[in-house]
Amino acid sequence: MPNAADRPARGAISRKTSMNDQHPLFRMEGISKRYGGVRALERADLTVEAGRVHAILGENGAGKSTLIKVMAGVVAPDEGRMLLDGREVKFADPAAANAAGIACIFQELSLIPDLTVADNILAAEPPTRFGMIDRKAQRRLAEQALARAGAEDIHPLMPVKELPLSRRQLVEIAKALVRDPRLLILDEATSALTAGDVAKVFAVLRRLKAEGIALLYISHRMQEIAELADDCTVFRNGRKIATYRAGSKTDDEVVEMMIGREYRHVFPPKPATPPADAVPVLEARHLSWAPRLNDVSFSVRAGEVVGLGGLDGQGQRELLLALFGVLRGTRGEVLVDGKPARITAPQAAKAPAIGMALIPEDRKTEGLMLPMSVRDNLSLSALSMVSNLGIIDQAAERRAVDEMIKLLAIRTAGTRVPAGSLSGGNQQKLVIAKWLMREPRIILLNDPTRGIDVGTKQEIYQLLRRLADSGAAIVLYSTDYDELIGCCDKVLVLYDGTVSRVLEGPEITERALVGSALNLAEADTGQRAVEAT
C-alpha cells in the first residue's frame, strides 16, 4: 500500500501535459450505453481540456448521469472508447478511474455514514504504517484536504452522519481532492449548498482550474454555469447536441437545444376548466416540512389534474408524502372538501371520509408485493370494501378484481399468478388498479409512467382523464415535461421546496416549464445572454 503522504502531487504532472498540448487531457468517442431497452447514451463524444471548466447541460434523463458514470468507471460502456492523454483507457471499477486521475463527486453522496470525516476522506488509500492505518498521518492529510476545500471548520473525527448535508458536500470535495485528480467531475455538487458555501466552493474550483486541473461541471443552475464554465456541452435523449464556448449562446438558445423537437405523446383532450368558485376537494395551506418543503399552498378541484413540475428532487416527492400522512413534523394545513383534515398516517388518508390514494414512485418496493398474486395485491388495500363483519366475501372479491382487470385492460395470465410476473407497464396499472378498488376521490401520483412503454403510458393518460371527468381530484408529479403539458390543467413548478411558478392552461409550455424549473426569471428567458466570466 503506497503511503499517500509520500506520493508526488499529480498537479505537477498535469501542468506538464497541458503544456505540450498535443492531446486533450480526456476524450471520449462514440460512447453508447443501453439499460435493457432504454438508450441512456448514444454515440456520445466529449473532449475535456486541462485547466478549463466544462459544463454539461441537459434535461432530466438526457444522459448526463450515465455519461459521468462511464467516465468514473461505475458502468462500462457498450461501445466507444475513452482516451486519456491520447492513450486509450478502460476502467473496470471506480478505483481504476481514480488511479488514472479521474475523481468524481456524485450527486448521490459516496460518503460512508458511520465512518469519521477523516476516514471518509482517505477511504480509498489511507496512509499506512506497518500495514495498519496511520491515524495521525491520516488526520493531517484530512485536515489539509479540508483546508483545500475551504472547510477548515469541520472536525476530522466527526462521524459523517452527524454533519448536515451542505457540510457533507464539502467533505465529498475534500475526499476527491486528496487523490490529486487531473480531472474532477462535479455532479450537482452545489445543489445542497447554501449561497455562502457555493461561493467558497467556486473559489476552490477556480484555484484548481489555475493549477491545471480539468473540471467537468454538471448543474441545473444556469447562473452558476454562466459564472464558472469555459465550455458547455448540451445533451438530449442520450445524444450530444452541441458544444460551444460559454457566453456564445443566449439562455433562450440553450433551452431550445435542451428541449429539441421530438416525438410527442397523444393525449386525451382537456375539458373546459371547472368554475373557479367550485369548492376545492383538496387544499394545502402553507405546508412546510423543514428543510425540504417550504410554505406550499395550492388547491385541486373535482375534475382537475394538477401537475407538479420542476427538476427532480425539489420537494415534489416530499409534498406527496406530506399530503399522504407519511411525514412527521409537517406544518401548515390540509383541507378536504373545505374542512380541515388531520392526516397522520396512510391509513387515515385512505379512510372513506378522505378517500386519498398515493400511487408511489417505486412500484416494486412501495406499490406491490411482487411474490403475491395479482388478486391479493388488488384486494389487500380494499378488503374492507368486500367484507362483512371482518369476513371476506370471496365472490364479491373475485367480482371486484375481475372488473378492475377489465377496466384497466391489465394483461395477465390470471388472477392467481404472482404480480412480479407481469410486465413493468402492467405492474404499474396494477398499482393504480389497487387504489382504484377503493374508489378514491383524491389521487396522488408520483411519476407513474417512469420506465414503462409508450402504449401503456397512453392508456394511463386516458385513465387519468376519465377519473378526473368522473369527479376525482388528481395531483400528478412527473419528470416528463410532455406529460405535464398533455395531462394537466395546472402545473405547480417547484424549486428548492417552494412553488416558484404556477402555470395554467395555455401557459403550460415546454419553454415555460424548463425556464421556471431552472428558476430563470420570467422576463429573462427571452433576452438575457449568458455572460462570460
Add this chain to the structure above:
Amino acid sequence: MRDWRFTLAEQRATWLALGVFLAMFVLYVANHPAGFTPNVVQTAANKGVLLALVAMAQTFVVVTAGIDLSVGMVFILANCLASHLVVGSAATGMAGMLVVLGAGTLCGVLNGAIVIFGRLQPIVTTIATGAVFFGIALWLRPFPGSAPEFSAELADALTGKVLGVVPASLVVLAAVVLLVWVPFRRSVLGRAAYAAGSSEMAAYMSGMPIRRAKLLAYALSGLLAAMGGVFLTFFTYSGEASLANGNTYTLYSIAAVVLGGVSLFGGRGSAVGAIFGALAFRAIGDLMFVFDVDPLWQPLFQGLVLVLAVSVGAARLFQVRNKLELFG
C-alpha cells in the same frame, strides 16, 4: 481539543457494556459465599471466555451488515475436531490445535465465499453451512468422548491460572484482542469491512476493497468460533456434537453482540463491546445461581435484560421524520 469527545462517543456502547458487566459481576461476587477469590474469578472467566470468543466471531460478520448463524456449529465442530487432534505432549497438542483453528478459518472462508461471490444472503447461507458443519461434527463424534491420549497438559496450562492469580483464559482472550481484533480494526481491510456494513454502495463508489474485506471478516469469524470450540475441549476434556449447545451459542452470540452495542445494521460497534456483552450475559446467569433462584427462571431473566438493552437502541426511532425510513 474536542477530540476525546468523539472518541468517547464512538466507544460509548463499549463502555456501557463494561458498566453493565461490572455491575452484574460485583453483585455476583458480593453475594458469592466464597467472595472475591481467584477460584471464583477463574470459574466465571472460563465460562465467560467461551461466549466471548463466539461473540467476537459474530461481531466480525455483523459489522459488515451480515449475520453468521453458523458460529455455534463451527464452535461445536472445532470442539469435536480438537477432541481428536489435540493429543500427546503440549507441543503436539499445540500443532493439533493449529489444525483445528485452520479448519475453523476454512469454514469462515466458505461462508464468506458463498455470500460474496454467490451473492446469497448471509442468514440463508450460514443456516445451510451451519447444518453441514454440524453434520461433520456428528460424524467425527457420534458419541461424546475424546482421544485416549488427549493432551490434558496443554488444556490445563491454558485454563489454569497465570502466577496463581489471573485466569489463563482471560490472558488468552486479551491476546486475541491485541493480535486479531486491534490489527483488524486499524487495517485498511478492517475499515473497508465497516464501510461495507455502513453503506456498501458508498464504499464501492469510494473504491474500497469490499470483497477482500468481507472475506477476511468471515474468515476471522470462523477462526474465533473455532478458538472457542478448542477452549470448550480444554474445559471438558472431550468433544460432543451437541445440537442444543451449538444453537444456544449462536443465539447467545447475537445477544452478546447486541448487549455490547454492535449495530445489527452493520458499520458500528466493537468486538471489545461484544466481549463485555458476553461476560455480562454470563454474569446474569450466574447471579441467578448466587441468589438461589430456580435455574428454570434463567432464560426469562436473560431475555428481560436483552429486551431492555435493545429498547435503548430503539429510542432513535422517535426522531425519524419520514415514516418510510422506519421500513427502509
